[in-house]
Amino acid sequence: MLVAVLEKRRSLTQALAQRPAGSAPPALVQELCYGVMRFLPRLDRLAAELLKRPLKRRDRDIHALILTGLYQLTEMRTAEHAAVAETVEAARRLRKPWAAALINGVLRGFLRRREALMAALDAADEGALACPGWLLDAFRAAWPDDWRSIAAALNQRPPMTLRVNRRQIGPDEYIASLADAGLAARPAPHAPEGVILERPVAVEALPGFGSGQVSVQDAGAQLAARLLRLAPAQHVLDACAAPGGKSCHLLEIAPAGVRLTAVDVDADRLRRVRDNLDRLRLEAEVVEGDALHPAGEWGRRRYDRILLDAPCSATGVIRRHPDIKALRRPSDISALAVRQAAMLDAMWSLLAPGGMLLYATCSLLPEENEMQIVDFLKRRKDAREAPLDDAWGHPRAAGRQTLPGEDSMDGFYYALLVKRP
Ligand SMILES: C[S@@+](CC[C@H](N)C(=O)[O-])C[C@H]1O[C@@H](n2cnc3c(N)ncnc32)[C@H](O)[C@@H]1O
Structure with a gap:
């Protein structure tokens, strides 16, 4: 292996x-x-x-x-x-x-x-720090005060964090049912549906997992659904949806009448979106499609909200996927940045005037994050940045970043863009 x-x-x-x-x-x-x-x-x-x-x-x-x-x-x-x-x-x-x-x-x-x-x-x-030299150099340049703690945090074992499905049960009640099953847990900071288990267990051991009471999702990933600021009856596009963690969360907490179109280019991974929707008893339009080249009916519509959880280096989630240390090469970063910029442009064209696009990555590198958004704001005069809640993470030149290990979260980047009416 x-x-x-x-x-x-x-x-x-x-x-x-x-x-x-x-x-x-x-x-x-x-x-x-x-x-x-x-x-x-x-x-x-x-x-x-x-x-x-x-x-x-x-x-x-x-x-x-x-x-x-x-x-x-x-x-x-x-x-x-x-x-x-x-x-x-x-x-x-x-x-x-x-x-x-x-x-x-x-x-x-x-x-x-x-x-x-x-x-x-x-x-x-x-x-x-058990970190490849090129990546350590990149952390040092981007995070002059934090690079050591970032690299050290990426070597820790992450907690198992759950997301409670509010449509079925509240977090306090779920923590009580975990206690009945002998599993100690506490609420996650900043993630209202988040519950952190004291010790990881197989999902089959989680009460109500099969019937959709709960999913496994890092608390940093759980920030996305609320950042979208959903209003009743909006149509939302999740452009890179698989395996469906953020899609399902936003449906779980969505106000009445919100419709979701979940797109991904990878047919195998899309199956996992459908499985998750079924298990959680949620509904969405699930479409195999390419966010670089929107086509077909989903690509002709205009959406009130778009979540672009772009494919990225995943350097913020190395504690969960330590193989990234071996798999990533420095040249991947510039190639990813080119794709991310193209995806942002393509998705922007599907956003209705007055609509909002949430750009997200699980990267810690500026090329994939704030540089991407600063450049986008320069080339799109119909875009402005909306402020994000400052209770969590670190402000960047644009958007905010969570760092791995802080408040028990993985490293995520978020920026919210509004299209001028
Ligand atoms: C970071 S993951 C998304 C995670 C997902 N949002 C969640 O919360 O479960 C990025 C996804 O982008 C998809 N992807 C990559 N290139 C794409 C493209 N050109 N169009 C649509 N999806 C793409 C990948 O298949 C992958 O599932």
């Missing part, structure tokens, strides 16, 4: 979903995969230091094994002898018995030189 991410650039979610049956227990596999990705820049440096020469490309599975062994020795409480023995045994299971001695040597070498190796790692920011 790690090789699929590191070599084939698949997401960890995809790689775990394709896990061969009969391999190690999912909880342990998950812990190892997420942990290795979270600390990859540290573990890679350690492995490079310990291996006399890099392994051949065809032996990337052995390299991945070494990373899991080092992860267990540095970040988990696995007994040293067990971590070494299990990793060596895994090489035999891969039918590469020659690698058993190599792995044994590397891991024992680490244990012998642990103190000096860890001190060398911690002496450089990239190693100490």
Whole structure:
């Protein structure tokens, strides 16, 4: 699975979903995969230091094994002898018995030189903060006072945050039903439907999950629905809707008569929108479409509200998707920014005069966020920025940003634009 991410650039979610049956227990596999990705820049440096020469490309599975062994020795409480023995045994299971001695040597070498190796790692920011150098440079430039705490927060395990479906139950009542099920929880700050669990659990263990009382959604993502300032009978377009978290939330709290058109370019992901709408007993028009090239009936209408939750680097949600550290390249950012600007222009043409467009990303990088909006306001004289609630996040040159870990939220960017009548 790690090789699929590191070599084939698949997401960890995809790689775990394709896990061969009969391999190690999912909880342990998950812990190892997420942990290795979270600390990859540290573990890679350690492995490079310990291996006399890099392994051949065809032996990337052995390299991945070494990373899991080092992860267990540095970040988990696995007994040293067990971590070494299990990793060596895994090489035999891969039918590469020659690698058993190599792995044994590397891991024992680490244990012998642990103190000096860890001190060398911690002496450089990239190693100490387990963050790729290019990304750390970008954080440093964008967040001169916060870059260290941002990088550190991205290594934390995020809380499991829920969104209570107000159409069915209120947050206080739901917290009481969680307590009855033996699950401790507290209200999320700034997110009126948000509930933070003390400990993550499988969704099947959540009371009323199947019947739509609750969904899993970060509290930062829950800000979007209210920022849209919905009024009765408005028609809303969610232009990048899948898997439907923000779409469903806005329907759950919408005033009477609000209609929603949920568009996404990805047919597979759209299925998840339909599943979520069904589970939550909500209704929307769900359309496969391209927000860069609006076409068909949805592309001819004018909407009162548009949510553009643009595809982005996802640097604000690395604590939930640590594989982003391995998957993103610096060149992705400029390519994403070009697409985001084109999407903003295309969606603006579908906004009714007097309407509002909420631009959102889960990025921490200005190129995808405030620079995008500042440039847009320069080129569109019929656009102005509307102020956002200042109770949460940080003001930027335009819009506001939540930072990962602050108020238990992921890193989200929001800007609200109004079209002059
Ligand atoms: C950040 S995710 C949206 C998350 C969603 N709003 C939610 O809250 O659950 C971005 C989405 O944009 C979609 N997307 C990417 N390019 C697109 C395009 N050209 N047109 C429409 N959707 C697109 C992706 O398939 C992905 O589902």
